Amino acid sequence: MTDTHALHAEAIRVAVETSQEHLRALLPALTDDAVREPSELPGWTRAHVLSHIEGVARALARQARHALRGELIEPYDGGRPARAAAIETGAVRGAAALGDAVRAALDEASAAWAAVGPADWTRPVKHRESDLRAALLCWWRELEIHTADARIGHGPRDWPRELCHHLLDHLAPRAPEDLRLVLTATDDTLTRRYGAADAPAVTVSGALTVSGPLTDLAAWLAGRTPQQPLDCHRSGRTVPPPELLDWP
The missing domain is CATH 1.20.120.450 (dinb family like domain)
Known part of the structure; x- marks a missing residue:
């Protein structure tokens, strides 16, 4: 990474x-x-x-x-x-x-x-x-x-990988505060974790994992439409992506 x-x-x-x-x-x-x-x-x-x-x-x-x-x-x-x-x-x-x-x-x-x-x-x-x-x-x-x-x-699929890594760092404040969010790139070694390990939602239903190509993850966190739908799972179930907070 x-x-x-x-x-x-x-x-x-x-x-x-x-x-x-x-x-x-x-x-x-x-x-x-x-x-x-x-x-x-x-x-x-x-x-x-x-x-x-x-x-x-x-x-x-x-x-x-x-x-x-x-x-x-x-x-x-x-x-x-x-x-x-x-x-x-x-x-x-x-x-x-x-x-x-x-x-x-x-x-x-x-x-x-x-x-x-x-x-x-x-x-x-x-x-x-x-x-x-x-x-x-x-x-x-x-x-x-x-x-x-x-x-x-x-488009976002043309964004440099270094920019995508930067966006996933810079836009960390957009992650919801009440859950543990894990982003995993399917075409990169990146796994990015957001939120406190003891966030309330973690003790109830586990972390929410979002996976997809690196550029699609960056596009989503930046509030743009990924080229293909992201895979979102929580406690073994498919769920919608979470609502993101405001741009920092």
Whole structure:
């Protein structure tokens, strides 16, 4: 199993560049009709999702630029209301303009993260009151998950295995607090346990086990639809997957 807590920042940066190139390769095929079609996110078109990716790329890139100057700055001027307004405004653009904007934002992100040196990753940022390494991991999550949400040819089954391991760590707070949850990948060595060993549900009916391909487990924990149904069992019986808690 990959220890995502020990995943070197340089390896994350290389993975992010690869993810950005995957998105770049998908943009030229977009048409004006296609960007108006629904995404995986309720109420959002593909254009909304791509506009959001553009905004996140720029917001986290500026976290990096300011951190290197020893400055703390909010990710978005005007906070979440301004972010939401920018997404709506950006979503009315046609495919060509939207593609150009996303490519420009990816260029900005690449330049900002390339400037971070080996000794800089622990510099603080305002985003989540964390550091540059955590902000880069956030950009990786946002980039891969929302590229899948856009439904433009890159889905959860294409997520890198290292990202999936990271998601299963980062999203641990989504596991229900009142049971022992065990995730087992059928195509990987991963077994991930959540919840206290003495959780009340354990003494009553045992742990709930969820198994399936690694990418499907990560998709489910991220609130996305697995490509195939997951196997869920408790005390020898097939049961529905549990309701997950909010995103951390």
